[in-house]
Amino acid sequence: MIVPMARAATTSDVFNAIAEPQRRDILVLLRTGERPVTELARELGMTQPGASKHLRVLREVGLVRDRKAGKQRLYGLDARGLRPVHEWAGGFEQFWNESFDRLDAYVQELKQARQEE
Amino acid sequence: MIVPMARAATTSDVFNAIAEPQRRDILVLLRTGERPVTELARELGMTQPGASKHLRVLREVGLVRDRKAGKQRLYGLDARGLRPVHEWAGGFEQFWNESFDRLDAYVQELKQARQEE
DNA sequence: TTGACGCATACCCATAAGGGAATATGATCG
DNA sequence: CGATCATATTCCCTTATGGGTATGCGTCAA
Known part of the structure; x- marks a missing residue:
């Protein structure tokens, strides 16, 4: 079965991942240090689920790393x-x-x- | 009326324009010089309408310029x-x-x- | 153990995006 | 003008995307 693909999955391509302005904002913000999701969402004016979703995309292409810190989850930049x-x-x-x-x-x-x- | 937007229009954002692999291929190819649409399509293995559509996006964000050359239309790089x-x-x-x-x-x-x- | 908190997912919706095929538009030439 | 070549558009279809809201789940504190 032929499966038409609208575009390369954003989750597999860095170019696609950074095509979304808010995700670029996240990356820029993370240059100043790790942050828990909620704080990041607040600083960028997005909802928590929204932030989580963007972070997931960034994580899947490897632009971001996360580590557990107690109740929170800190996201940090991996700009490689x-x-x-x-x-x-x-x-x-x-x-x-x-x-x-x-x-x-x-x-x-x-x-x-x-x-x- | 609230109009949800799936993502920034590809035609208004260079980051989005280059998110598509085939469009990046076009840009790379054009580094070697101007080309008419059909030749470009042939060299990259895409259909003529497909090439035209991608070229349109690239043109709208200003990454490509076109000029008429008789019956053809030559597309050239504008990498600025x-x-x-x-x-x-x-x-x-x-x-x-x-x-x-x-x-x-x-x-x-x-x-x-x-x-x- | 029970809340409360922090975060990830699921679900729903409307739109953007790409591909293919067919067709319209433009320009050149006889 | 009519035929033809080069492009651009349109239509149709399927998937990807992003946002919102509700909800699931793990962790910590009392």
């Missing part, structure tokens, strides 16, 4: 999975520096030419 | 939009370098202790 993202995007560095120099110049020329008409 | 992604991920660099040194050490200790039992 972001390295591939950084490198992938970095692979385009020469292009955002160079590629459109000529295009930009051309656009400038057009504007100028139009004003001189 | 990837710079924020690179920088965002780069903001975690210190964490993937340092954060888990202690954790890794701890894991090593555990392994060693287990062998010595």
